[in-house]
Amino acid sequence: MEEKQGMAKVLAIIPGLAFMILTLFVLRTYVEPWMENVVVMGQKGWLVKVLSLNYILLSILTGMFYRNVIFGGKIPDWAAEGFRTTRLFIKSGVIMLGSLYTIQGLLKVGGIAITLIFSFVFGTILFVIWFGGRNKMDRSLIGVMAASCGVCGVSAAVATTPAVRAKPADVALAIATILGFGIFTMFISPAIGHLLHLSDYQFGAWVGTGILNSGQVLATCLAYNPDIAPGTAVAYGEIWNVVRVISIPFVVFFITLWYWRSEAQAEHISLVKIIKEKFPLFIFGFLGMTALSSFGMLGAEGSETIHLMRQVMSWIFGLGLVGQGAYIDIRELKAAGGAPLKVGLAAGAIKYVLALVVVLLFVAKEANF
C-alpha cells in the first residue's frame, strides 16, 4: 500500500479502526455474555471459567481469524492504516495502568521486579549467545535472537537490528519464533496458574518475567483475572512488564558491545546515546499517571470515577488486542525453523519454566503494598 500523508492518512485510518471498534463491541456486548451463560461439559460458563475465554483472548483470536481466514493472510489496504493504530492503543492502555499504583507501592515492588527482570533478561541473552554459538548460527542472527528472547519479541529485535547489521529475514525469523512461543504460553498460562493456585501477585510476577511481549503479558494477566484494579494480576504483571521495557536500551547496548567486541567500532559505542535514542518515552506517561494517582487526583479507590476510567481502559486494551491478533500471521510463524527455532524455543521455554520455579520458591502469595 502506498504511504499516505496529512488528512488522507487520517481518513485512511477510519475504516480499519471502525472495524476494530465494531468487532470489540460485538465481542463484549453479545459474545462474552453468551459464553458466560452457555452450558458446556455440564457446567454453566465453562468456556470462561476453564478456558479463560474472556473478551481479551476473544479479541486476539478474532483478530487472528480475520488475518488468516477472512483476509487470506494479509490485512487488506482499506483496513491496513486503521490496524496500524494497534500499538498506540496498547501503549495508551499501559500508560493508563499507571493509575493502579502509588509511588510508594511502585518503589516497594519495583526492587523485586528489577532484580528478577534484569537477572532473567541478561541470563537469557547470555544463554542465546552461548547456545546460538554452539548451533553455529550467524552472529547477526544471534544478536537479534538474543534481544527478542531476552526482553521483548518485537521492539528489542527491531532496536538491535542496525547495531548488529541483521538482515530483514533474520529479524522476521527471530520475531516469528518468539511470538509463536508467546502465543502458545498466552493460552496455557492461565490454566497453569489456576492449577497451581497462584495468587494474582505470583501470576503477574511469573507472566511478567516469562512472557516476552507487552500485549501478550496484558492479555495473559487479564485472562487470569479480568478485573483491572490494584492487587489484580494485570496490576502486578504490568510492573514487571514496565521494568522489562525500560531495560531495552541496556539490552541493545550490551548486545551491540558483544557484537563489536573485537572490532574498533566498540570504542565508539555510547550507552548515553543509545538511551537517548531508544528509551521508550511512553513510560513517562505511565509514571505520570502513577504520580496523579498518588496525589488522589484521579478519584478515590472504589469511586465511580475510577470505575469509569477502568472501563475505558479495558476498551482501549480490547482495541489494541484485536489489532495484535490481526498482526499474527500463521504463515510467517510456519517460516520459523532450523537452528533459530531450536535456540528461540529453548531460551523461551527455560525462561518460562525457571521464572515459574523462582516465583513459586521466592515470591510470597501476597504483595506487601
Place this chain on the structure above:
Amino acid sequence: MSEPKKNTKMTVFKTDRHEDMAAIFFVTVVVASILIYMAFIIPSVTIKAPTSGKVVAVAVQKGSEVKKGDLLYSLQLKGKPEPKKYKAVTSGKILSVTAKPDDAVKKGKDVILVLQHEKGTLP
C-alpha cells in the same frame, strides 16, 4: 517514474517516539474528559454493587445528606468473616436507595443507591 513507496510499518506514526508522544497525548485527553465529565457534567451517579455479596445494612435513606467518609452500606462477602463497609467518597445527597438488608447483589449489576454529588468533586 519510480514505484510508489510501500508502507510496511507497524505504526501510523513517523517513528516510535512519535507514537509514544501520541499515546501520552491521547491518554491526557481521555483522562481529562473523564474527570471533567464526572466532576461537572453528570448530575448524579448510580452506585452498583462493587462486588457480589449480601447486603448487611444500608446506613442512608432517600434525601439524606452525606459527607465524604460517611458510611453508606455494608456487604457480607463470600469467605470473609466481617462485612465490608463502603463509605462515601464525596459529599452529596442520596436521591434513591434500592438495596435492602438481606438482598443478594451481583457485582456491577445490582443498584445500591443513587447519589447526587457536589459539583466539582469526583464521585
